[in-house]
Amino acid sequence: MKFHYRNWLIIGLLAIGQLSFGQAKGVLTGTLTDGLTGTPLAFANVGIAQLGVGTTTDLDGVYRLVGIPDGTYTIEFSYLGYSTKTEVRTFEQGQRMIVLDLTLQEEAQTLEEVVVKGQAVGQRAAINQQINSNSIINVVSKEKLQELPDQNAAESVGRISGVALQREGGEATKVSIRGLSPRYNSITINGERIPSTDGNDRSVDLSMISTDALEGIEVFKAITPDKDGDAIGGTVNFVIKSAEEGLKGEMRVLGGYNNHQDNFGLVRANGSVSNRFFDNKLGVIAGVNYQIADRSSDLLTASYVVDGEDSNEEAIIGTENLNLADRIETRVRGGGNLNLDYKLPFGSLQASTFYGLTNRDEIRYRTRYRPQGSRKEYELRQRESNQFTWNNTFSGIFDLNFLNSRLEFRSSYARTETDTPNERLHRFREDGAFTGDIVESDLELVVAAAKNDLETTFFQQDRIDDTQVNTSKYTAQIDYTVPFQKGRNFSGAFKMGGKIRSQDRDRTTSRIWSAFGAIDQIAEDFPDRFQTNSDDRITVEQFFGGFSPDPYLDSRYSFPFGQTLDIDRLNAFTDTYKDDYYSEDERQRLQNYGSSERVTAAYAMTTLKLFNRLTLIPGVRVERTDTEFEGLFGRSFELDGQVLISAQDTIGQNDYTEFLPMVQSKFQVFPWMDVRAAATKTLARPNFFDLIPWQQIDDINSVLQRGNPELQHTVAWNYDLQFSFYNKIGLFTVGAFYKNMRNVDFQRISRDTEVGSNTRGFQLITRENLPSDVEVRGIEIDLQSQLNFLPEPFDGIIIGGNVTLMRSETQFPLLEIIEGPPPFFIPEINNTFREGILPDQPQRVVNLNLGYEINGFSARLSMISQGRTLQFVGSREELDGYFSAFTRWDLALTQKINRNTKIYFNLNNFTNTPEVVTLGGNSAFPVEEEFFGWTMDLGLKVRFRRYKD
Secondary structure, X not given: OHHHHHHHHHHHXXXXXXXXXXXXXXXXXXXXXXXXXXXXXXOOEEEEOOOOEEEXXXXXXXXXXXXXXXXXXXXXXXXXXXXXXXXXXXXXXXXXXEEOOEEEOEOOOOOOOOOOOHHHHHHHHHHHHHHHOOOOEEEEXXXXXXXXXXXXXXXXXXXXXXXXXXXXXXXXXXXXXXXXXXXXXXXXXXXXXXXXXXXXXXXOOHHHOOHHHOOEEEEEOOOOOOOOOOOOOEEEEEEOOOOOOOOEEEEEEEEEEXXXXXXXXXXXXXXXXXXXXXXXXXXXXXXXXXXXXXXXXXXXXXXXXXXXXXXXXXXXXXXXXXXXXXXXXXXXXXXXXXXXXXXEOOEEEEEEEEEEEEEEEEEEEEEEEEHHHOEEEEEEEEEEEEEEEEEEEEEEEEEEHHHOEEEEXXXXXXXXXXXXXXXXXXEEEEEOOEOOXXXXXXXXXXXXXXXOOOOOOEEEEEEEEEEXXXXXXXXXXXXXXXXXXXXXXXXXXXXXXXXXXXXXXXXXXXXXXXXXXXXXXXXXXXXXXXXXXXXXXXXXXXXXXXXXXXXXXXXXXXXXXXXXXXXXXXXXXXXXXXXXXXXXXXXXXXXXXXXXXXXXXXXXXXXXXXXXXXXXXXXXXXXXXXXXXXXXXXXXXXXXXXXXXXXXXXXXXXXXXXXXXXXXXXXXXXXXXXXXXXXXXXXXOOOHHHHOOXXXXXXXXXXXXXXXXXXXXXXXXXXXXXXXXXXXXXEEEEEEEEEEEEOOEEEEEEEOOOOOXXXXXXXXXXXXXXXXXXXXXXXXXXXXXXXXXXXOOHHHEEEEEEEEEEEEEEEEEEEEEEOOOOOOOOOEEEEEEEEEOOOOOOOEEEEEEEEEEXXXXXXXXXXXXXXXXXXXXXXXXXXXXXXXXXXXXXXXXXXXXXXXXXXXXXXXXXXXXXXXXXXXXXXXXXXXXXXXXXXXXXXXXXXXXXXXX
16 A cells, blocks of 8 residues: 555645646856866856746756746856856757856956965855755865875764764774764765675675765765655764866875874875866776785773672672784785766766775784683784775666656666685683682773783684675666746746666675684694693694784783784694584574665655755655565584584564655845754664574573664654855854754663573573663864955965754663572573663864965864763673773875976874773773874875866
8 A cells, every 4th residue: 555655645745746847948058167267166056036046056067957947047156265247148049058167266366366265265166065055064175085194085074063983993984974873874986885894784884985086075964855764863974076178187195104103105196097088078097005004903891791780889890801912914905996978968977986995914913811710811813804895886867848847867787896805813722711809890900900911821712703795776767857947926837756676685695613622632633733731732832923012002911921912823834724624603693694684665755946045955765664674593502522503594574655845945144144953854774784584592501691672763854954154254053953863772781581481591692772862962063164255364364163062862771780689590680771872972173273274275174072981781881891092193285386286295193192981981991902002194186187278
């Protein structure tokens, strides 16, 4: 019935749209460019006041006004900071199209006086797009991307108000928009969604996208019905531009330095070339980028347990696990893009492909202190992780002048892969590793109490892991737009369309390991090859031979033996004995899954412009989701020193339909001020792995884990209000948002209490929906300004910054185990909830930048400050983990040598700000502390152009 209802709705809307058809009318089109540089002016205003109609130019500076009746009209062209230009044109009967290309000049300046300034141009381009958009949007322009010292696209998105960063390996990898986890965002390239790169959730790792390949970044915080509905946080769109007229190219090469490793071997390079052929009908632009980055670090991680309560009923916390690690990691990032477009007499065709790759090569030396078990471990891990995304799009726009309408289509294929082959972990263990003077509440005293007895430290475990996650996505979309105009005070467009998105994902994992006693058996079979201790176990001493990291963790700790494990010796050991002594850990198979998801959507919306001041965009989107899963039900147990499983295949499905009404409005109060408001309904689908009907019963550790195919999708109502003030000096915005989310899912850790269950009393780990709604609210303040009204030399000052204040209200599970009365002492399980804030939501995010430009010199000092952020939820409030507040500084300098050459100098994190997570926000209990040092880049950018005659 829903299917028929939806079709009748579309048919009805089609009929309404046809009411606007009349006789064929004229089309006005052309390109706006900068009078000095010849570059296109994106998001410039084009309007005909007599008709009350208008539009904005696209990224290529192209505009198109359709449905113009016969007559003579004055066309106005305007762009913030540029002189407004008017042209008069007559549309005669039977005349279908007029092409009008124009250039605009900066206000109060002649061509001889203008000095092109990168920061000012970038800021102006972003401001124009934001004020001319009907949606609530923030923009990072191409010019600003090239002026920032950011290492990847995630870092650049983090400069936008309302965006917080999730960091890994010393650089941003994912973004949280308005306090919501990355899985709640939609990430697209030229409007097409990038499949998830994470093996468990729906988030996308943005570190594999280089800013060198981008024309700009758009963050939509309130969507319209023609966009995917699963974007509760927002939509981040990476823009790749089509070719401009004339042969053009550029190349940028930078060499880098990492002070943590004293490494001068870092490289960052990119290049692009473009041209148009066949009377400018065919455009071709191609680009490549390559980067070698050193993300090595000193790392401390720790976990804690509650050893009881004091007289105030506060937890007494002891150290469960302390890890000291030295990471040596090189990241190689590369990619390319190719974009073809062809201009037709009645529209255009476009084909584009984008490829991004990140290869991470890591060696980690780690010492693990486990005072609760009175043991100590030494590990060496070698891991190579390869991650790529490949996105292909074919689209077309057709102006159906005989119907006064426009037809657009888009199809795409995208694929992401994350492959971690041959990951190796070698572990040695020392039992009875501490003296009786250990103080578990102080990490430095835990380290001091270690015996560091080499004689008793033995080779305990060796393993090889292999993990691969593949996701492929196909989409097909069609949009139909009918403009209408009733007098000079009422105009707009009716738009409708549909989309199909099909996505397949699978994850496969395997582990080969030295199961119980395998290494001891090697020592017994080859007694002459190894040094052994009194228990005939292989000792650690013969595998030393590496370096000692010094200073280490800000000189607070040192490696216990003054050296590290030798990777070549350990790999030789593994390669020699793995085929005869190692076995497959069957438990890993239970983590494998496959899923297939199909989303079918239809929408209808109208853009209404009233009295040339009020814009309304009401509409509705309907999304049908059909999902199928494959997983394993299994049980692991120990038999004759081996870990085995019994398993069977399972299947499941999760289907639903969601109606998503939306409305946005924009009111032009004054020529320098507008007010925007939006009310939108959006959704978020559960993570793939959480829906899989899998189950693992671990008899060895008494743990039961399972998926939940009945998990509900999250639905949110989003409300936005924004005030914007602007003139040729800049833009100031202040806005507020509120989100009410229903069916938010969470991980519940409880006990299996089912009577008669053969796992009764086991720890139960699964995902469920919260019984109450989650509320998120916040305020965003943003300022972008060029102080060119000041006298020299202060007229080159450029300032920008934003402040976001957020708060949320949610509930977390609270598990209480109350010991029962005698004689059997059967415990009572109390699953309750406690109030808290959302994970991944800092209550404060501040971005500031101060720039200065004069005579080809440009300097930008940037600061990002992020408040304390809840990272994970513990079993009680004292065990919650918080990412500590931090402030990070960057510096970027450029010097223009001539018209086509620039020198770049970047200094990242020059205050050496570490990344710190603490327990309960208490610095005495660090959960994670990582130092990366600062980095520096120095390089050259060269471009060439063949200008028009």
